[in-house]
Amino acid sequence: MATTAQLPTQVSPPEFALSPALPHQIGGAEVWAFPVLPDPDGLLLGPGADEASEALGLDLLAALEAARATGRAGEVTSIPVAPLERSGEVSLVLLVGVGEGSVTDFRRAGAALARATKDRANVVTSLAAIAPDEGVSAVVVGAMLGSFAFHWRSTGPQERPVARIVLADISDDGADDELARALALGGAGWRARALATVPANLKTPAWLAEQAVEVGEAAGLDVTVWDEKRLAAEGFGGILAVGGGSVHPPRMIRMDYTPRGASKRMPTVVLVGKGITFDSGGLDIKPSESMLTMKRDMSGGGAVIAAMAALRDVGCPVRVIGLVPAAENAVSGSAMRPGDVITHFGGRTSEVNNTDAEGRLVLADAMAYAVSELSPTVLVDIATLTGAMKVALGQWTGGYFANDEVLAGHMESAAVDSGESLWRMPLVKDYEERVTSKIADGDNAAGGAGAITAALYLQHFAGDVPWAHIDFASAAESPSDRHEWTAGPSGFGPRLLLSWLGSEDPLAGIA
Structure with missing residues (x-):
């Protein structure tokens, strides 16, 4: 028996790109995202966070303290950037916990980043820059799968994955191959x-x-x-x-x-x-x-x-x-x-x-x-x-x-x-x-x-x-x-x- 059902057009996973530059050096970003690492003396922020703090006139570490952040894997602290404080197109800063820094932690951080940036056009993040071996792959796989959505609504999907994720401060020779493998997985x-x-x-x-x-x-x-x-x-x-x-x-x-x-x-x-x-x-x-x-x-x-x-x-x-x-x-x-x-x-x-x-x-x-x-x-x-x-x-x-x-x-x-x-x-x-x-x-x-x-x-x-x-x-x-x-x-x-x-x-x- 033939079926008459027709599947609506579905959303697509984010596109990914690599850049050796830090987030504040990359134009057109709507969101900047930085890793947060637990430390015995307090939380630490990853590459580009100091420069972002200066560009935005914000104390990102103070914002983490105010939010009582722990740095656990997948924890996200959101900091809206007011219009007068914007640098370029940036309207949101995300501070994403990476826990103990394992591959699993970075996969979870990537998924958390994707969930926090749905319906956005472009996010630039230095998450993968401090990841261990296979860390680029973990962030990408986590972000892809954390973005997944399916719909069968007459009005279209309720939300869409972030359109593009740029992995900043990545200059390893093998990163392109690792990214290609991650996209396949x-x-x-x-x-x-x-x-x-x-x-x-x-x-x-x-x-x-x-x-x-x-x-x-x-x-x-x-x-x-x-x-x-x-x-x-x-x-x-x-x-x-x-x-x-x-x-x-x-x-x-x-x-x-x-x-x-x-x-x-x-x-x-x-x-x-x-x-x-x-x-x-x-x-x-x-x-x-x-x-x-x-x-x-x-x-x-x-x-x-x-x-x-x-x-x-x-x-x-x-x-x-x-x-x-x-x-x-x-x-x-x-x-x-x-x-x-x-x-x-x-x-x-x-x-x-x-x-x-x-x-x-x-x-x-x-x-x-x-x-x-x-x-x-x-x-x-x-x-x-x-x-x-x-x-x-x-x-x-x-x-x-x-x-x-x-x-x-x-x-x-x-x-x-x-x-x-x-x-x-x-x-x-x-x-x-x-x-x-x-x-x-x-x-x-x-x-x-x-x-x-x-x-x-x-x-x-x-x-x-x-x-x-x-x-x-x-x-x-x-x-x-x-x-x-x-x-x-x-x-x-x-x-x-x-x-x-x-x-x-x-x-x-x-x-």
Whole structure:
């Protein structure tokens, strides 16, 4: 069934530029922003603040003291500049805390700066000038993601991101490359968040596939889409069963990235992202309040699409194939039923004892296809898979499982570098009997220790391939604005994947 919904034009993230000059030396700024550092003898201000104080006739340190500022990361002290005190176009000075000065602190400071300058034309800041290694990237990524907005209003967006951010007092030779990488990371996070936020009356499996084709072509990827007929012909029983209750038929998306100069022997990483465009729970229907966020149950697929589109920009040195099994889990006379047995790609069977445990059914098909047809060196799946993960880890940390210690180490390092937190969970062999069916090869609804048993179910489809399973149902939704996260779908995942795949040797110790 064709959809008539049309997405309005959305806002764009800020533009960024680098300058070796101090803020007061750069014309046309509407806002100046300076870092604030805690110090045992009192707060310190970063580069250009003394010159700004003199130009404006203001005592910025006194203003901090009056505001009882602490300098903690993301704390913002706003100082309006009265018309008679203006220097050029400046009408506002922001003093932004950077805490202990870690990369995370600077990411949070960048996000706070972006929130404080919405609807402004131009801000010049020396925040990044005192940042540690990767600090320019942290400020940019934080500012980009802290600016995110989505709207579907007839009158247009209520507010817009600051149009331009100039990072002042930056003269490092590698800063341009760091900025380009930061734009790729932040842009991937923005894209994943946008895809997850689009309502399901537009975001059907076919629509999601169209977005993958569009961004894939722009990024120089080869993109293939399976429609429902090809899925049936090739035996993708899990995807077909999950999508069987919807008027919007399922799809599987394949995106291929090959680095320049690749040889036939180059190792291949396969990423698999859950693409459930809306999850009603099926016949085992969810309570109504639990459905409110289910337009973003394709967040794993969105993370894969966004990461694939940025691989070239981060210089990924290995071949990567992204797979997104996409379906809408709906209720109708053709929906899968509790007790049904489905046959996955490759022949393994699953007894469906809970239609709301649908994500693992579509992931299983794509993983089986990857192992059988793509000869992966490493297989990673990413999904908003289980509510149990949120019970285990709370709101802000995703969980991951791995059958290979070296790969687990790569995931841990990427989590630290990206700011997308992960905690390793155990593949407890004692629970294996819970995912065994009496009539089929597997049971999709083992219950108890739900995140672990879901991982054990999926492990059967990974074969002997080094494999990691990322379940970020715990981090898929931000209830409020917090640091670089904006209220709504978080867009978690692409920064993590790109930090790993954009490293010098993402398969070190494995291939």
